[in-house]
Amino acid sequence: MRIRGYRKGDVEAMYLLDIACFTAPYQFYREMMQEVAEATNAIVVVIDEDDALLGFVIAHMQGQGRNRYAYIVTIDVAPSFRHQGIGTRLLQQAEEQAAASGLHSIGLHVAVDNAAAIAFYQRQGYEQIGTEKNFYREAATDAFVYVKPL
Numbered sequence: 001m002r003i004r005g006y007r008k009g010d011v012e013a014m015y016l017l018d019i020a021c022f023t024a025p026y027q028f029y030r031e032m033m034q035e036v037a038e039a040t041n042a043i044v045v046v047i048d049e050d051d052a053l054l055g056f057v058i059a060h061m062q063g064q065g066r067n068r069y070a071y072i073v074t075i076d077v078a079p080s081f082r083h084q085g086i087g088t089r090l091l092q093q094a095e096e097q098a099a100a101s102g103l104h105s106i107g108l109h110v111a112v113d114n115a116a117a118i119a120f121y122q123r124q125g126y127e128q129i130g131t132e133k134n135f136y137r138e139a140a141t142d143a144f145v146y147v148k149p150l
């Protein structure tokens with residue numbers, strides 16, 4: 001297993017992995033996946049094995065001055081490779097890169113019915129600071145807002 005940064009050729013595998021990870025209303029379109037991965041403010045961490053993509057995280061550096069923070073756009077681990085610490089490695093690497101860029105916090109939205117991800121983030125020290133009604137409009141689902149200081 002190898003942890004590395006993003007390469008242009010990763011988009012298709014990231015898109016397909018996202019489809020395997022989420023139901024339709026939460027999935028990225030191919031073009032959107034490329035856009036968020038290649039944004040100039042993106043932190044992207046990938047784990048692969050024998051050139052097969054096992055997981056990735058995309059975070060964006062946002063805000064101004066002392067209010068700069070990282071925002072997790074998505075984190076996806078292939079279903080058959082879960083519970084092996086891959087998500088933890090990805091998240092920790094993204095957090096380290098954000099901290100190294102001088103950011104003081106990292107946050108995210110998570111669907112209120114995504115119990116696995118909520119347990120995962122809580123285990124990583126994230127705290128729920130709010131709820132956003134109908135954040136996932138296409139799924140008609142609310143989101144919890146989670147934040148962790150870096």
Ligand SMILES: CC(C)(COP(=O)(O)OP(=O)(O)OC[C@H]1O[C@@H](n2cnc3c(N)ncnc32)[C@H](O)[C@@H]1OP(=O)(O)O)[C@@H](O)C(=O)NCCC(=O)NCCS
Nearest residue numbers: 021075076077082083084085086087088116117119120123
């Ligand atoms: C959330 C996700 C990234 C976790 O990836 P992972 O590689 O399985 O995570 P780890 O193996 O590092 O898990 C670390 C800890 O998180 C918690 N956790 C992870 N999955 C869990 C689950 N299904 N139920 C309860 N706790 C869970 C556990 O405490 C786990 O530790 P343990 O395995 O010792 O019990 C993965 O389940 C996933 O890709 N889900 C689909 C996509 C998604 O929902 N992403 C988040 C969008 S906001």
